[in-house]
Amino acid sequence: MPHIRVLVGTRKGAFILTSDAARRDWQVSGPHFGGWEIFHIAGSPANPDRLYASQSSSWFGQVIQRSDDGGVTWNPVGNDFRYFGDPGMHLHYDGTSKPWEFKRVWHLEPSPTDPDTVYAGVEDAALFRSTDGGLTWQELPALREQQGAKWMPGAGGMCLHTILLDPENPARMYVAISAAGAFRSDDGGASWRSINRGLHSQYIPDPEAEVGHCVHRIAMHPARPNTLFMQKHWDVMRSDDAGDAWFEVSGNLPSDFGFAMAVHAHEPDTVYVVPIQSDSEHYPPEGKLRVYRSRAGGNAWDALTDGLPQEHCYVNVLRDAMAVDSLDPCGVYFGTTGGQVYVSSDAGDHWQAIVRDLPAVLSVSVQTLP
């Protein structure tokens, strides 16, 4: 019987939630790494018992943990993230330039085919790769050639937070950076191009600049990898040509500001977002926690509310805190800064809280296990 493992990263540790395919009764394991910030945990598609976790602390820096038994036991692996060569300077909020400085790992993306290969998106923004199970890390420095000196941190930091690996074309990958934009490589990371045409951002001097857009999240359906969905600082966007051009699909959303985004496991045109009031009010419009689902690839959105608080709710849902399983019907999951993790086992029609009182949730990823 298939079962589900939900990997939750929070401000004060990691939690692992497990259930059978019914997704009604859940077991909770944790906190793992109590007291540490867990920005992300991800499982290898090639070996689901191989997990990687990004553990960090403002006091004691970055640790990468690896599990080879599905999260029962963990061991620290390599945490030496050195930029290739002299990374130079990047812009800062105040208009000055600051030297590139490693701060933390925001996102881990294991290879779909090799459990020992995993990518790490870091702050200050750069992409690293390990091919030895996380023991050592090497930067893919060509990304910073995309006008890196002009990149500037968003409020959350200058982080590389999204890594998408094209399942049909192993040489193609996408990354997104706050606040630089989206980038694509067609040669395994040896070279990159910015893919920000069609984005319009009024909070930068040139609203249609080649770089500088605050992309919050990109999502892809594995069966249609040329179609990308983007939650930008403001605006929900779509591209049907691998990011060469974007068009807006915000449609009837109550706010097109937000962070999290996911695509249905079996319906490439069904996409989920969680609208947030504004860039200065990081909570749901009207105090109602609503997931919005479009079955048309954007523009036409329906509010999904059954089981979600519809009054006095002022939590946020962060960019890496939404995911889907691959059961049928598709399960959808998200975590909040209020410590709730919600599941819908029917593609969003009905929701229940798996847990309600965790520390602020930073990330949610899901494994569908045989």
Added chain:
Amino acid sequence: MATVHVVLPYSLYTLARSGAEIELDIAGPITLAAVLGALEAAYPMLAGALRDRATGRRRPLVRFFACQDDQSNLSPDALLPEAVVTGREPLIIVGAIAGG
């Protein structure tokens, strides 16, 4: 050879899977750099947690106390107090108070 006692904060002794207080046998002058080098050799998972891997600089929110004094801003190559060298007093590593 001197035996130096080091007290680690919760976050680090759980990461290292050691006790809160550990003993390190160190040859040569007992400096902060020597103690941290011995600590990282014995517990490689602590490399980078206390000082920058590339520059060797103390992480900003890490403090070193010994003999009721803050040793954090000592030169890494300065000798630690005699009581630490002889093992009568520990070198205490703490996470700085930060936040509300």
